Amino acid sequence: MAVKLINFIAGTILLGGSLSGAIPLENQVAHGNTIFASYQSKIKRSPTKTATITVEGEKIPVTLKLYEYSNLLTTYFPDKDFIAQGSGSGEGSSVRFIANFGGTKNEKAYIHFAFLNGLRTLPQVSRFVNGKNGLIASNGWRVVNRTRNVPYPWAKEKIIFSKGKNITGAVYLGEQKGKAFYVITHFPGEYGDGFPPRADLIFRNLQVGN
Secondary structure (H helix, E strand, O other): OHHHHHHHHHHHOOOOHHHHHHOOHHHEEEEOOEEEEOOOOOOOOOOEEEEEEEEOOEEEEEEEEEEEEOOOEEEEEOOOOEEEEEEEEOOEEEEEEEEOHHHOOEEEEEEEEEEEOOOOOHHHHHHHHHOOOOHHHHOOOEEEEEEOOOOOOOEEEEEEEEEOOOEEEEEEEEEEOOEEEEEEEEEEHHHOOOHHHHHHHHHHOOEEOO
């Protein structure tokens, strides 16, 4: 199964009654002649927000856009710097943010979220990533460091890797709301100053599941 799943990744290499119209029907509860939002109502996230990143010691203001993929994930991302693409198949679903710095798209610089149907638990994800013929080995990545000290509540481990002289990145093993998944960051060395702080914005704003 590991080979089949790796091939999939390669193919993709995420109130009062007067206000009732603003509440989805599935989140409405009738009480007499009044409609209230149920406790399951999802807090609406703003379509945009602002943030600040530091690149080479300089603080840069960034406008972020909300990205939603099905009921799988939501996050904010700097839409001037990344192109967001979501896809799904019988193997699972994925979301990829491809670097588009200065309007130049670079397929080798990306953030990739993978939710595979065959990987239901965190140990299964770990075996898929770290196995003898797993994700890291099949891509020829060399593990540089591993840590469980990661500043995101969904991330359980970060595995830093390199390939050749110019490619670096990390694999994050994640789990949130009962969903196990992994995330890849992959970028050339010349992106080393600007890519990580922008990826950090995506990771800090990530919400998985309903």
